[in-house]
Amino acid sequence: MDKQVKDKKTAIMDVALKLFTERGFHGTSTAQISKEAGVATGTLFNYFPTKEDLINSLYFEVKGRLSACIKEGLDSEAPFEGRMKRLWSNFISCGVNKPEEFHFIGQFSSSPYITKITREEAMKEYEFIRALVEEGFRNGEIGNYSMELAMMILYQSSRAVVSLILDTGHLQDTDEIIEEGFEILWRGLAKN
Amino acid sequence: MDKQVKDKKTAIMDVALKLFTERGFHGTSTAQISKEAGVATGTLFNYFPTKEDLINSLYFEVKGRLSACIKEGLDSEAPFEGRMKRLWSNFISCGVNKPEEFHFIGQFSSSPYITKITREEAMKEYEFIRALVEEGFRNGEIGNYSMELAMMILYQSSRAVVSLILDTGHLQDTDEIIEEGFEILWRGLAKN
């Protein structure tokens, strides 16, 4: 795949990410995407046989990008609380730094399009989060709560914080909000 | 407005709620709605001049229904923690008992289809939640966190718990999950 090809494909995916995030899947036509990407309508369908293929390709690409960002520096030998805090902090700063990706994933995973199977498949990318929380349970670092409940509260709270920062424009207060948010979360989840 | 009229209008809104939740705004055509509601396409446009009007009316209606459900029994003279727990418990049981309404609001509250006016109007319905949290701050029941942060974590955590119960079919464990969830939330937010 040479540079020209990669350029067009990348342009299509970049524009698709932007427009899907702004207007939703049904609200964005393939014509709009190809026009804004500066290619002909036919070109889009060379790379992505159907609109659904485009959405799925984009999903895996974006999911991978976020997943890689969140994983950074998580393999340390630090104490459990420190790694949880790193996960929390990564989650939020990745969301804040990649707002389109963040919104896209949020929209995609709660979309009525997505079958249970696809959603479960997507969850595998975040398996390491489950592993970390499970470790916390085994070692008694996290209180005696339902595993799924703790996971959901961790995940959705971090999403809530990203939305708070992005929607209200508190970009300069990010570090402080991360600290405060983790304090709330950790006091809630930790044993004693 | 006689019974006949109310019946048709209600039928349209009921079907619209169901289909919008299943397939999204753009994914649901006015033709599909009128067909499933058992009325002609023209009838839909008698009651709702445009699709956008239908969506906004429905949004307002559904938001009101959920709001009324969540408010139940909240005006008591109970201690602060008890009222917070009641709010939490109401939020979750309303979501679980009205899954279509819950998903509708969640999926579409950030949609461009909903006008700013409708959104601001609908936000007033939840003003009492803000008032309760504010009271907690003033009286030192809630720790010294950012108001918006506490609100967001409360709101999104409760949404997370509803999703957990609905998506995993833990319907019979609802009461237990509400208890556990509140323990996590309250330990996180409360002062000390």
Add this chain to the structure above:
DNA sequence: TTTTAAAAATTGACTAATCAGTCATTGGTG
């Protein structure tokens, strides 16, 4: 280096289906 021709990439006019919304007509009720 230049020529050349096959292969690959790109194009946009085109199609059938579907969209939101219209309106002259119909049918039921008081």
Add this chain to the structure above:
DNA sequence: CACCAATGACTGATTAGTCAATTTTTAAAA
């Protein structure tokens, strides 16, 4: 009869996707 809610065939616009024609790239031959 008068009234008006209800109807569904209809419209112009838009949709995802096609494809024959054109341009660009490649690489080997002259």
